[in-house]
Amino acid sequence: MTTSTLDSEPMTTPADGGRRPRVVIDEVSKRFTITERKSTSTVQALDRVSLEVEDGEIVALTGLSGCGKTTLLRIIMGLEKASSGTVTVGDKVVTGCGYDRGLVFQHAELFPWRTALQNVEFGLEVKGVPADERRRIATEKLELVGLGNAMDRRPDQLSGGMKQRVGLARALSIEPEVLLMDEPFGALDAQTREGLQMEVLRIHRETGKTIVFVTHDLDEAVLLADRVVLMAPNPGRVDTIFDIPIKGPREDFFAIRGLDEFAHTRYAIWSRLMAGVHGDAPREEER
Amino acid sequence: MSIASSTATTAETAEAGRGFWRRFLWNRRYTFVTIASLVVLMLAWEFFGRRMDPIFASYPTDIAKTFKAEVQDGTLQTALFDSLKPLALGYLIAALGGIPLGLVLGRYRIVEAAFGVYITAGYAMPMVAFIPLLILWFGLGFSVKVAVVVVMTVFPIVISTWAGVNSVPKSLVEVGKSFMASEAAVMRKIILPSTVPHIMTGLRLGIGRAVIGIVIAEFFTSIGGLGGLIINAGQQFDTSALFVPVVVLMALGVGLTRGVGWLESRVAPWYAGVSGGRDPE
Ligand SMILES: Nc1ncnc2c1ncn2[C@@H]1O[C@H](COP(=O)(O)OP(=O)(O)OP(=O)(O)O)[C@@H](O)[C@H]1O
Ligand SMILES: [Mg+2]
Numbered sequence: 001m002t003t004s005t006l007d008s009e010p011m012t013t014p015a016d017g018g019r020r021p022r023v024v025i026d027e028v029s030k031r032f033t034i035t036e037r038k039s040t041s042t043v044q045a046l047d048r049v050s051l052e053v054e055d056g057e058i059v060a061l062t063g064l065s066g067c068g069k070t071t072l073l074r075i076i077m078g079l080e081k082a083s084s085g086t087v088t089v090g091d092k093v094v095t096g097c098g099y100d101r102g103l104v105f106q107h108a109e110l111f112p113w114r115t116a117l118q119n120v121e122f123g124l125e126v127k128g129v130p131a132d133e134r135r136r137i138a139t140e141k142l143e144l145v146g147l148g149n150a151m152d153r154r155p156d157q158l159s160g161g162m163k164q165r166v167g168l169a170r171a172l173s174i175e176p177e178v179l180l181m182d183e184p185f186g187a188l189d190a191q192t193r194e195g196l197q198m199e200v201l202r203i204h205r206e207t208g209k210t211i212v213f214v215t216h217d218l219d220e221a222v223l224l225a226d227r228v229v230l231m232a233p234n235p236g237r238v239d240t241i242f243d244i245p246i247k248g249p250r251e252d253f254f255a256i257r258g259l260d261e262f263a264h265t266r267y268a269i270w271s272r273l274m275a276g277v278h279g280d281a282p283r284e285e286e287r
Numbered sequence: 288m289s290i291a292s293s294t295a296t297t298a299e300t301a302e303a304g305r306g307f308w309r310r311f312l313w314n315r316r317y318t319f320v321t322i323a324s325l326v327v328l329m330l331a332w333e334f335f336g337r338r339m340d341p342i343f344a345s346y347p348t349d350i351a352k353t354f355k356a357e358v359q360d361g362t363l364q365t366a367l368f369d370s371l372k373p374l375a376l377g378y379l380i381a382a383l384g385g386i387p388l389g390l391v392l393g394r395y396r397i398v399e400a401a402f403g404v405y406i407t408a409g410y411a412m413p414m415v416a417f418i419p420l421l422i423l424w425f426g427l428g429f430s431v432k433v434a435v436v437v438v439m440t441v442f443p444i445v446i447s448t449w450a451g452v453n454s455v456p457k458s459l460v461e462v463g464k465s466f467m468a469s470e471a472a473v474m475r476k477i478i479l480p481s482t483v484p485h486i487m488t489g490l491r492l493g494i495g496r497a498v499i500g501i502v503i504a505e506f507f508t509s510i511g512g513l514g515g516l517i518i519n520a521g522q523q524f525d526t527s528a529l530f531v532p533v534v535v536l537m538a539l540g541v542g543l544t545r546g547v548g549w550l551e552s553r554v555a556p557w558y559a560g561v562s563g564g565r566d567p568e
Contacts (some may be wrong), residue, residue: 079461096467103465113480113557122476123466154557175464204350 020091021052022210023076025176028085030071044235045071048085051229051238053178053237056224057215058211060225062218062269064276067234070106073180075104076212079185089178099127104181108163110155116166117151123174141169145199159193159204172203179247181213184267185220189194193217195251201250222246222266223253230269232276240272345527350534356386362516367535370512373429374501377436381493384437385444386486390497392445392476393452406449412444414500418507432504432512439500452478483556487551494547498540523531 030046046068053059074080076087078097086176087094089101098253110119120138129137130171142151145165155163160238164184171179181200197220205212221228224243232239245261256262312319329347331494336346357363392406418435422456425431455478463473504513513532520528 077465079464097465099467101465105458105462107458109456109462111459111462111480113483113555122462126463126466126468127471156557267328286333 003196005223005268008052022055023051023053023212024048024088025051025072026081026086026088026160028072029070029089030068030075030080031083033101046075046082047169047235048236049231049236049238050085051241053153054226056204056208057227058213058225060221060228061212061214061231062216062221062228063231065216065234066236067231069235070182071229072231073103073182073212073214076099076178077180078081079103083229094273096240098207099180100176101180102174102183104164104167104171104179105142106182106184108155108160109169110163110166110170115152115154116147116158116162116169119155119166120169123170126162127174128274137173138169141173143205144172145169153178159192161196162219164188164196168196168199168203171208178212181211185215193220198248198251198253200224205249218266218269219257220250221269222262223250223256227268228265230272239276240269242270243268289327330483336499341526342524343526347531349527350530353525354531354534357528357531363531363535366513366516366532367512370432370501370505370514372505373432373512374436375495377500378494378497379439380433381437381440381444381497382490385441385489385493386448388450389445389448389486389489390474390478390482392449392472393455394484399449403449406442406445409438410446414438414442415503418503422507426441427508427510431508432501434502435504436497439496439503440493443496444486447485448482451482454485455481456493459515472554483555487554491544491547491551494543495540498536498543502536 003198014060025038028049029044032045034043036042049068049072049176052058063069071080075082076089076094077099078094089098092098092100111117111122114122117135117138119159120141124134124137137233139148139151142148142165145168147162147165148167150158150162157168158166167265168184171181185196188196200211201224211224213224218228222244228242228244229240230242231237242265244265244267246259250256333346333348336349341349346495354363388406392403414435417438418486421427421438425434459477459481460473463477466474480487501512502514506510506518513536516532517529520526520532
């Protein structure tokens with residue numbers, strides 16, 4: 001297993017076979033100004049975060065609450081502007097949202113007045129895809145996430161897990177190269193979550209999309225990701241990047257959870273996370 | 288179980304029929320309570336009303352008699368239409384002007400800063416105070432009635448729509464942005480549908496105020512309409528004739544408000560599923 005702090009990692013150059021990373025986050029900082037009744041204060045949500053994500057790679061962002069995971073994801077999406085630094089997706093510097101990226105929101109954020117199918121059609125509608133084409137693609141995406149039988153239901157008639165699937169189908173509808181997900185399965189029960197994780201792996205295998213997702217669940221991070229980026233708060237920054245040494249297909253969670261590599265990597269991330277909570281290094285009695 | 292019928296099939300239909308009626312009655316149990324309450328009130332009114340001086344009070348059967356007479360000679364219909372026409376036109380103008388205004392006020396800070404105060408002030412102040420001014424501007428005819436209805440109705444419609452836009456979750460707008468929706472598309476596909484329940488609330492509040500508005504306008508101008516009938520009857524101490532338009536107005540107010548409520552459930556059926564309100568029985 002290789003772990004490397006980002007400071008010591010050199011920037012990847014196009015020299016290695018001419019392959020460019022899909023997403024390049026270069027020294028991104030974000031300061032929020034908070035205006036209270038009289039005073040204004042600033043929060044350093046992100047401090048010079050750099051990260052590269054290869055084409056087709058799955059990267060998990062994790063870390064304590066408030067370390068800037070959501071902020072980073074929103075900056076990649078183009079919903080938030082970085083105070084300094086740049087994000088490049090493909091060969092374009094991000095200045096706003098774009099059809100090359102799709103975001104799955106933490107709480108699905110479906111339009112309550114639209115049926116599942118119409119929700120998935122939304123992005124295509126805005127993009128100007130003709131109606132019959134729209135319907136065809138939306139149906140296909142809903143079937144992809146296993147919701148072929150609930151297409152005409154409104155969100156209030158869907159379960160939490162179903163809503164998340166619709167959100168996923170909606171993000172996939174415009175065929176983004178990069179799929180961004182903010183704690184997509186956080187609020188679900190263990191079984192539903194595993195089902196959706198499996199779904200994501202299958203979609204990844206079929207489409208080869210680059211995926212960046214936020215999670216608090218270390219199991220989920222290690223199960224799905226090629227690399228896990230552990231972030232630290234105050235100011236929000238990259239703490240450690242863990243390469244996940246599990247190779248080959250990931251769908252057999254049962255087997256993977258039994259692997260030594262799984263346990264070791266998970267432990268390594270966990271102890272590093274705890275070091276951040278308790279001080280510099282995990283103390284002996286907590287081991 | 289029924290033992291009245293000898294064959295299984297007729298027993299079943301009888302059972303099903305009885306079940307149907309039982310369900311029919313049970314489903315409407317609250318309606319029956321309402322009706323019972325009304326009947327008790329009517330009986331009490333009839334009983335005590337007959338005992339009082341006819342100059343001060345009337346009673347249901349007497350009102351019904353006058354009602355019939357006024358329908359037969361056509362005065363009631365004429366008055367009703369005289370009131371309904373400006374009411375409908377004024378309400379329409381208020382809705383068509385108020386909804387877009389509310390949407391723009393809610394969506395654009397700068398518009399809110401520029402015009403929000405007037406709307407808040409207009410909503411808070413009793414619009415009756417402006418009627419003399421409106422009479423100066425519009426005279427004593429049809430147009431002043433329309434103007435009063437507009438002035439009475441437009442503010443609740445604007446305020447509700449405006450508040451509705453403010454309560455659109457920011458995250459839904461961000462969904463629009465994440466798909467690169469234009470401002471027009473955000474307005475039409477996200478803000479407007481999301482605000483529909485609030486707009487309908489405004490329309491429901493507005494219709495009640497429109498009825499109040501039309502009566503007040505007719506009191507002030509004392510020409511035509513149901514308000515005119517009331518004033519005339521009052522001046523002639525004809526109490527039962529006074530109650531006829533009052534009852535009609537009551538029915539009108541309730542009916543129109545119900546109508547808008549029904550429209551609400553048709554236009555935004557999804558809202559019942561996400562709001563904390565009770566399901567309709
Ligand atoms: N719009 C905002 N205005 C002001 N401060 C903000 C805003 N958004 C985020 N912050 C601050 O930035 C920091 C990082 O927030 P962020 O939501 O990115 O954390 P997170 O890692 O996603 O946390 P969690 O795991 O709890 O979701 C926090 O301190 C937060 O208070
Ligand atoms: Mg977050």
